[in-house]
Amino acid sequence: MDGKKITIIGLGGVGGYFGFKLAYQYKNNPTVKITFVARGETYARVKAEGFTLLSPEHVDPVVRPATIVNDLAQLPESDLILISVKEYDLEQVCLQIKEKIKADTLLLPLMNGVDIYERMRKIITTGVVFPACVYVASHIKEKGVVEHKGNRGKIILGKDPQKKSREPAWVVDVLKESGVDTIYKENAITDIWTKFFFIASFGLVSARYNKPIGQVHKEPEPRARVRAIMGEIQQIAVNKGITIPKNIIELTFEKASTFPYTTPTSLQLDVHTNKAHTELELFAGSIINYGGQLNFPVRETEKIYAEILQLYVN
Numbered sequence: 682m683d684g685k686k687i688t689i690i691g692l693g694g695v696g697g698y699f700g701f702k703l704a705y706q707y708k709n710n711p712t713v714k715i716t717f718v719a720r721g722e723t724y725a726r727v728k729a730e731g732f733t734l735l736s737p738e739h740v741d742p743v744v745r746p747a748t749i750v751n752d753l754a755q756l757p758e759s760d761l762i763l764i765s766v767k768e769y770d771l772e773q774v775c776l777q778i779k780e781k782i783k784a785d786t787l788l789l790p791l792m793n794g795v796d797i798y799e800r801m802r803k804i805i806t807t808g809v810v811f812p813a814c815v816y817v818a819s820h821i822k823e824k825g826v827v828e829h830k831g832n833r834g835k836i837i838l839g840k841d842p843q844k845k846s847r848e849p850a851w852v853v854d855v856l857k858e859s860g861v862d863t864i865y866k867e868n869a870i871t872d873i874w875t876k877f878f879f880i881a882s883f884g885l886v887s888a889r890y891n892k893p894i895g896q897v898h899k900e901p902e903p904r905a906r907v908r909a910i911m912g913e914i915q916q917i918a919v920n921k922g923i924t925i926p927k928n929i930i931e932l933t934f935e936k937a938s939t940f941p942y943t944t945p946t947s948l949q950l951d952v953h954t955n956k957a958h959t960e961l962e963l964f965a966g967s968i969i970n971y972g973g974q975l976n977f978p979v980r981e982t983e984k985i986y987a988e989i990l991q992l993y994v995n
């Protein structure tokens with residue numbers, strides 16, 4: 682894997698965690714060059730002091746990438762680009778980088794959502810895009826500082842359905858070498874939907890009640906609402922022909938129990954810190970849209986969507 686150039690766009694919870702691991706692994710190895718793309722205060726802080734990851738996995742918490750840029754217009758030539766921005770910034774990022782994507786540029790979106798690949802492909806028609814999902818509990822503590830708790834971060838990626846001959850072998854190698862739990866599958870669609878079952882249901886309910894995953898899992902009312910939302914997603918997935926285990930709901934509750942009790946979801950944090958944008962549309966909006974397209978009632982999701990919107994009014 683000599684002579685690879687890897688760029689990470691977005692130094693938040695996800696990009697910060699995985700970007701740190703890559704930059705740390707290759708900090709004294711000029712054959713793999715890591716570039717961070719950050720903006721505003723994050724850029725200024727990381728440029729001046731380096732990027733900090735507070736995690737039980739790292740004793741030495743600060744890393745300096747080989748390069749940091751604050752403008753996508755300065756995106757360097759890259760063999761691999763990790764995109765870890767929130768859903769509402771994805772389109773703009775894709776529009777800004779699309780001219781720089783060559784036939785052999787690899788793109789790995791590290792985001793939640795079941796239609797990220799399709800959204801990227803509407804804008805970026807060249808290169809190779811690996812559909813993926815990600816598990817990690819990490820959030821911005823302050824600009825340039827990310828805090829990670831709980832299990833080691835994990836990435837599951839699959840082949841680009843349009844470029845099936847392109848194997849992500851070296852990408853898997855660099856991630857594993859950097860200490861990332863990485864799983865490669867021919868087709869990652871089942872895993873992406875499996876993650877969506879978990880994050881859409883627990884994300885919406887945790888945001889509605891401002892309660893962490895453990896409490897939502899334990900208390901009867903939030904738990905029942907999680908179950909109802911998952912039932913709606915299950916109807917949609919089955920109808921779309923997505924292969925998912927029959928006991929997906931029980932499996933998802935089991936998965937949730939592996940997170941530390943107090944882990945918040947990113948939607949909960951964004952809603953309750955009054956962020957101007959949230960990923961409510963990525964979770965509730967997608968379920969409601971799919972329900973409409975397929976003619977399935979998704980009343981529980983519609984109800985919680987309205988309740989979360991109401992939190993902004995109050």
Ligand SMILES: NC(=O)C1=CN([C@@H]2O[C@H](COP(=O)(O)OP(=O)(O)OC[C@H]3O[C@@H](n4cnc5c(N)ncnc54)[C@H](OP(=O)(O)O)[C@@H]3O)[C@@H](O)[C@H]2O)C=CC1
Pocket residue numbers: 690691692693694695696697718719720721723753765766767768770774791792793794815816817818819820821947960
């Ligand atoms: N946090 C988590 O634990 C997990 C999150 N996810 C998913 O991963 C995705 C990313 O989430 P997360 O990392 O938490 O989000 P964050 O909001 O923590 O981080 C996103 C970062 O992207 C930056 N960004 C956006 N646009 C640009 C741009 N044009 N140039 C440079 N930087 C940019 C933002 O900058 P700025 O700060 O200036 O706005 C921010 O720092 C989401 O889809 C989320 O649902 C998945 C698993 C776990």
Ligand SMILES: CC(C)(CO)C(=O)C(=O)O
Pocket residue numbers: 793815816817818819880945946947948
């Ligand atoms: C719940 C968690 C942290 C798990 O990866 C997540 O995906 C999110 O908050 O978006």
